[in-house]
Amino acid sequence: MNNAWHKEMLAEVKAGGRISDQDIVEKVRRAVLTQRLPPDTKLPEVTLGEVFGVSRSVVRKALTRLASEHVVDQRPNQVARVRAPSIEETRETFEARRLVEGEVAAQLAGRLDAEVMATLETQARLETEAYERGDEPARIEHSLTIHHLLAEHSPNRVLGAMLTDLVLRTSIVIALYKRPSLASCYLENDHPRLLDRLGKGDGEAARACVNDHLHSLEALLDLRPRENSIDLMSILGRTAEQS
Amino acid sequence: MNNAWHKEMLAEVKAGGRISDQDIVEKVRRAVLTQRLPPDTKLPEVTLGEVFGVSRSVVRKALTRLASEHVVDQRPNQVARVRAPSIEETRETFEARRLVEGEVAAQLAGRLDAEVMATLETQARLETEAYERGDEPARIEHSLTIHHLLAEHSPNRVLGAMLTDLVLRTSIVIALYKRPSLASCYLENDHPRLLDRLGKGDGEAARACVNDHLHSLEALLDLRPRENSIDLMSILGRTAEQS
DNA sequence: TGATGGGGAACTGTATACAAAGTGAGGTTG
């Protein structure tokens, strides 16, 4: 567990009122997204319970939900941990999102009512402004809002729900694998261009736009294979053979 | 709850040994698929606990999982019920499955090793045989196995998991909306044709094949709007106005 | 007849106790 995060949560909980399992899900999800809870962080039930002022029953339910959202790993008889998707899974998640969000965008083109379009454009503008003043958390917030709005207004609710899940998962891996040299994963004009094509009702153009956007985003990540414990083992093994 | 199902489960549980939450998930899922637990059936925690010989804790966990699989509806302070997807959702589920399974098939074409292909062909043959002798439960079993194998061997595990979910959901709605006049939802040659194209490595042909198959399947259902309680209300309301 | 409201049964929400499993530090042995 992360101690700074503890105190923050404790303060927030004291100020607020009752806490339900869904509240815990949202707070943990957000903490993972913003990397206040880095991958592999242990999340013991009692500790979480103390932090939120509830018993293990509630925490357990929240952890089960978070596991079904692919945010935490819950294995029998072991403490739940913040999930760290592999590089392979990261690629696959992006590919799945391209497929689903592309289709949603294609279906949505020309069908969004003026009010939603206006909201989308506002969010796109706010994202640019946040980027220009260097406020990355706000920028991410507005970017996520755009994609969540698309998912929410998908004519196909099943695809919409799948997209919501995929947006969350890609956000997590972006935070995880972002090149350290990059201050932001902002892609200038990508969102405005997409909104333009959605407004003009060109479904296939919108689909292509989403595809490009997600390919560009994936390209901003550092997805080169890393030396991990397993690789280390095999290397040491080979060294031993050679000696 | 369904009384016949109760007794059946009770007998099975007595014969077997320990029961975990995952066992309950599987047994309930199967019972829903085979319509031994029809839509809207109430699933009280204590009753399920008695049936399986475990306490509410375990049942609750199982119900939460089933809810995340879209098999049951779990709302606060109300008994869990077997979900009854609407006609609208049924159409959307089929559409989503066409998108995902089409992509999986396209990626899988030409990449399946001989062993898996052999298993798939065996299942297709067994399905035909089951159909010819009128054994619908066995037919469904083999058909499901084919689609589960495709999901399982998807090179993209994320899409594979999504497909597993969608196969389950379409199976449930097929059981729900199957035209009563039809003894079976068997589509002659659809599966062998798909396997042929997968074997030949023609991705786009495989995708088209999956699309056709799922469109045909959807066409076998009776998805005309029904008079439900809400419609009844509006009709009665209008009658009252006219009088 | 039909609407309304009380009240008890049924059910879920939460906390807690105990059992079982895993984890890790530190000593022991080859």
Next chain:
DNA sequence: CAACCTCACTTTGTATACAGTTCCCCATCA
């Protein structure tokens, strides 16, 4: 010195008790 074993401690799994909510029958009243 490293591998291994042990034992105490930590953490999860399951059952159960009690509190709070909802559901539904039925008596009451217009």
